[in-house]
Amino acid sequence: MRIPCPFCGSRDSREFVSRGDAAPVRPAGDDAEAMFDYVYLRDNPAGLFEELWYHAQGCRNWLRVERNTRDHTIVGARLARPERAA
Amino acid sequence: MTGQPFRLPHGGLIDRLHTLSFRFDGKAYLGHPGDTLASALLANGVRLFGRSFKYHRPRGVLTAGSEEPNALVTLRSGARAEPNTRATTIELFDGLEATSQNRWPSLGLDLMAINQVFAPLFVAGFYYKTFMWPAKAWEKLYEPVIRRAAGLGAVSGLEDPDHYEHDHAFCDLLVVGAGPAGLVAALDAGRAGLRVVLADENPLAGGHLLSERAGLGGLGGAQWAAMAMAELAAMPHVRLLMRTTVFGRFDDGEHGAIEQVADHLPVPRPGQPRQRLWKIVARRAILATGATERPIVFDGNDRPGVMLASAVSTYCLRYGVAPGRRAVVFTATDSGWTTAHDLLAAGITLVAVIDTRSVVTDALAAPVRAVGVQVLTGGQIIAAKGSPLTSIEARDGTGRTHRFAADLLAVAGGWNPQIALAAHLGHKPAWRADIAAYVPGDTPPGLDAAGAAEGRFGLGDILASGRRAAIDAAQTLGRTINPSPLPHAENTPHAVSAVWASGPCKAKAFVDFQHDVTASDITLAVREGFTSVEHLKRYTTLGMATDQGRVGQVNGHGLLAAATGRALAETGTIRARPPVVPVAIGAFGGHHRGRHFRPERRTASHDWAAAHGTVFVDAGQWKRAQWFSLPHETDWRQSVDREVSATRGGVGLCDVSTLGKIELAGPDVGTLLDRLYINMFSTLPVGKARYGVMLREDGLVFDDGTVTRIADDRWFMTTTTANAAPVMRHIDFARQVLWPDLDVAAVSVTEQWATYAIAGPRSRDLLTAALPDLDVSNAALPYMGATTLRWRGHAARLYRLSFSGELAYELSVPARLGAALVEHLFAVGAAFGLIAYGTEALGVMRIEKGHPAGNELNGWTTATDLGMGRMASTKKDYIGRIMAARPALVDPARPRLVGLRPVDGASAIRAGGHLLRPGAAPVAANDEGFVTSACFSPTLGHPIALALLAHGAQRHGEEVVVHDPVRGADVRALVCDPVFHDPAGEKLRG
Numbered sequence A: 001m002r003i004p005c006p007f008c009g010s011r012d013s014r015e016f017v018s019r020g021d022a023a024p025v026r027p028a029g030d031d032a033e034a035m036f037d038y039v040y041l042r043d044n045p046a047g048l049f050e051e052l053w054y055h056a057q058g059c060r061n062w063l064r065v066e067r068n069t070r071d072h073t074i075v076g077a078r079l080a081r082p083e084r085a086a
Numbered sequence B: 001m002t003g004q005p006f007r008l009p010h011g012g013l014i015d016r017l018h019t020l021s022f023r024f025d026g027k028a029y030l031g032h033p034g035d036t037l038a039s040a041l042l043a044n045g046v047r048l049f050g051r052s053f054k055y056h057r058p059r060g061v062l063t064a065g066s067e068e069p070n071a072l073v074t075l076r077s078g079a080r081a082e083p084n085t086r087a088t089t090i091e092l093f094d095g096l097e098a099t100s101q102n103r104w105p106s107l108g109l110d111l112m113a114i115n116q117v118f119a120p121l122f123v124a125g126f127y128y129k130t131f132m133w134p135a136k137a138w139e140k141l142y143e144p145v146i147r148r149a150a151g152l153g154a155v156s157g158l159e160d161p162d163h164y165e166h167d168h169a170f171c172d173l174l175v176v177g178a179g180p181a182g183l184v185a186a187l188d189a190g191r192a193g194l195r196v197v198l199a200d201e202n203p204l205a206g207g208h209l210l211s212e213r214a215g216l217g218g219l220g221g222a223q224w225a226a227m228a229m230a231e232l233a234a235m236p237h238v239r240l241l242m243r244t245t246v247f248g249r250f251d252d253g254e255h256g257a258i259e260q261v262a263d264h265l266p267v268p269r270p271g272q273p274r275q276r277l278w279k280i281v282a283r284r285a286i287l288a289t290g291a292t293e294r295p296i297v298f299d300g301n302d303r304p305g306v307m308l309a310s311a312v313s314t315y316c317l318r319y320g321v322a323p324g325r326r327a328v329v330f331t332a333t334d335s336g337w338t339t340a341h342d343l344l345a346a347g348i349t350l351v352a353v354i355d356t357r358s359v360v361t362d363a364l365a366a367p368v369r370a371v372g373v374q375v376l377t378g379g380q381i382i383a384a385k386g387s388p389l390t391s392i393e394a395r396d397g398t399g400r401t402h403r404f405a406a407d408l409l410a411v412a413g414g415w416n417p418q419i420a421l422a423a424h425l426g427h428k429p430a431w432r433a434d435i436a437a438y439v440p441g442d443t444p445p446g447l448d449a450a451g452a453a454e455g456r457f458g459l460g461d462i463l464a465s466g467r468r469a470a471i472d473a474a475q476t477l478g479r480t481i482n483p484s485p486l487p488h489a490e491n492t493p494h495a496v497s498a499v500w501a502s503g504p505c506k507a508k509a510f511v512d513f514q515h516d517v518t519a520s521d522i523t524l525a526v527r528e529g530f531t532s533v534e535h536l537k538r539y540t541t542l543g544m545a546t547d548q549g550r551v552g553q554v555n556g557h558g559l560l561a562a563a564t565g566r567a568l569a570e571t572g573t574i575r576a577r578p579p580v581v582p583v584a585i586g587a588f589g590g591h592h593r594g595r596h597f598r599p600e601r602r603t604a605s606h607d608w609a610a611a612h613g614t615v616f617v618d619a620g621q622w623k624r625a626q627w628f629s630l631p632h633e634t635d636w637r638q639s640v641d642r643e644v645s646a647t648r649g650g651v652g653l654c655d656v657s658t659l660g661k662i663e664l665a666g667p668d669v670g671t672l673l674d675r676l677y678i679n680m681f682s683t684l685p686v687g688k689a690r691y692g693v694m695l696r697e698d699g700l701v702f703d704d705g706t707v708t709r710i711a712d713d714r715w716f717m718t719t720t721t722a723n724a725a726p727v728m729r730h731i732d733f734a735r736q737v738l739w740p741d742l743d744v745a746a747v748s749v750t751e752q753w754a755t756y757a758i759a760g761p762r763s764r765d766l767l768t769a770a771l772p773d774l775d776v777s778n779a780a781l782p783y784m785g786a787t788t789l790r791w792r793g794h795a796a797r798l799y800r801l802s803f804s805g806e807l808a809y810e811l812s813v814p815a816r817l818g819a820a821l822v823e824h825l826f827a828v829g830a831a832f833g834l835i836a837y838g839t840e841a842l843g844v845m846r847i848e849k850g851h852p853a854g855n856e857l858n859g860w861t862t863a864t865d866l867g868m869g870r871m872a873s874t875k876k877d878y879i880g881r882i883m884a885a886r887p888a889l890v891d892p893a894r895p896r897l898v899g900l901r902p903v904d905g906a907s908a909i910r911a912g913g914h915l916l917r918p919g920a921a922p923v924a925a926n927d928e929g930f931v932t933s934a935c936f937s938p939t940l941g942h943p944i945a946l947a948l949l950a951h952g953a954q955r956h957g958e959e960v961v962v963h964d965p966v967r968g969a970d971v972r973a974l975v976c977d978p979v980f981h982d983p984a985g986e987k988l989r990g
Ligand SMILES: [Zn+2]
Pocket: A005, A006, A007, A008, A009, A055, A058, A059, A060, A061
């Protein structure tokens, strides 16, 4: 499997570390239930899925990678860090 | 030594000027360069190559290629012995040694052939049925007997003396197969400037061109192929990989291929790998793997002398070998007639041609009839007899029976395009009734088939198909091919009828030769309800042998379709998975074996340590000094006890360079650290260090270490050796994903600094002498202080940190100065009694000091469990804060860190032992915790341990039993504070 790193180009997936679902957002504040969901609850869709991958042996960027879980097709990848306003 | 009685007087792509000698089952033979082991043995009149898997039937050669199911031999001997090697692909070399398999005591006399008598035991599903018998009988009786009786070759059990390597290739176009279609495609793409990789499993390019008399463009097939290869070899952007089998198609255009670099040599040349595993990343791929012929199922179709028609042509034309003296051709295709013509051209007596079809064109039959060969149309074979083959019983369309004396039966059952790669990644092939063959269906993206693999069988069509595929591939890559005229080639007749079986198939009529699956096994499976192809495969083991069903699969599915009254298109076919051919595990391992299993990391002063009696220990990839053995020391404990006492009594040096080191910069580092650690860091003054604990988001301890503020916006973090990479990843996650608004840069500097702990009451005296320009007094550099300095003109850092509990420092210099610094410190330190200590003494001192380490930071302890709960700040949010407050994580009954000392003051307490109340039965319900770390304390003079004990904080002074059911001997121990040494911390602050 190859991942198109926006910084390094098409690279072997063995250079990356996967973290899984990119959707959960860390809740602010003291809501324990929301934190529990954030830590433990994950969707497991068949089809397009946005995942977080870390280019550990490359540019060290965290990427949002869109992957089809049915056939491993990777649709695209972008930096997880939002573009900083100039 | 014998002659080669079956060698044809001329022809073949062999070098008749040179002779090679080789041995098979101990007997000496001669052959020529260009031969395979199979062709050379056939030239010598050898017909019997091995015994079959289950029934120990005598077997000869069926094919002339890598799909061979019968002629499996053990190649070479000793540690290089390789079982189950196909004699049809072994290139002959001088001195080659091979032995037959699965026979006892000898190939000619095989006592295990008695399995044929017990054949009913071995029918389809016998494994499953046998399992139904009493379990005891299975273990004691059936399994040992079956294991001895059934099977193929045995491995040597010796270490492989050869090595294997990995390589990568990237290209625009991968062409798999250097037959006519593949060569045209590679030439077209190469001439257009595309980066091409052309791979073929054979040593010679040409594919089927090497086995046919019809040439192309006015040249012989082999000649044309050689010219095409010469042109390709001259193109710098084209890579030719011969003896290379592409065995798998993976995601995103990745292909696995195995190159047999030195398999054709007696032993690899010095430094040469035996095989090379390729990962080929191709933007496009063309499957030009050709087609293999399939046999027809009839009684005795496995007898030595029964051979595929295409193999007969190959032995005659490519190897100059007569595979027999009196031949019969049995065909369901026009191509079988080509073999009939080849036999006549080679001067071999052709007795009869039996065509299953009722009408045969004159163009095919007339030349055969003209020389008096009998032709049966609408014919069937009833049985092949003799071992090796002596006679054939056949029937013509009118029902008349014929008997032919023959020692060779060439069988042409139709063609199976070699499409396994196109069926990887879950893609299904499609059945084409008009050519009675599976062709690629919806292929994986970027993969296209051409030539016979696409279902084209006329040579003219094949060339055009290769060109079409190349043009398509170039087009999708935005490139243009300007084709030159293709060489002229005739479309040889290639009509085929779908015939799977012939005659009664009552006795032994084989579908899968390698796994001894017969037509009656298929019938039985259907009768028992196994009518899906995937069930049939598992129940009968059809297609599960090392040939992956390349020979027998289609016939098996044809018989299944017939038995269930379905069309073949309805039965479907099984899911294909890599690898297409067996690949040695050694090739996947490559150089990653033994001490090269993973890379080794060495610290800057590794060589110094090695020269000073170090015993190294693996810490992940790192080599760390475990202890330093002095010449008179005979036991590791002597060394470790000495190192601890000398450090606590004087001064010791320990290489701590393997600790993870991360440099952080930016205005928001303090804020980020507050969110990463449970304790506060933003308030840390410049020039100070602080110990911190990080949690995972689930509230459990992740890592610990120190952070030093070097300047207002520059910080330096250490992590444990094991977590250096995970903490770096964690920081990048926090600053890129969780809080991208924070202005923080972070970089791993683990390998940039060499760091040495200098510990003991005389450490300050040593540093004063070693760094005369620096003030290291307690006032200038107090406990948890830090300073920068220059050493020999380079930036260095000195931290007043202590893991040992003594007055101690950590001194960091650029890694390339590490060895020089150690030399310097020991030169100066001789006057202070400086010694080096390793990880064992480091561990003893941290246990004496009650510091948690890897054994306690085990992924299921909380900060409170480890006695560090009070460090947690209530003034800020941090990762893991909310989840750490879950009821189960704050339960006062949770095991807490305690110290243990033996009641008798002498018994060793072992790590891993479980803690029980005195008198409690040693059952899980009474388990109250366990020992995490244990050692002998030379400082206290008795064994000590750290443990996690339920309600531990309240139980200091109580007695517990350390129960060790694995190693035996319970030990009574007293619970105490985990800090054994200097609990007030006066030494480290002094
Ligand atoms: Zn990258």
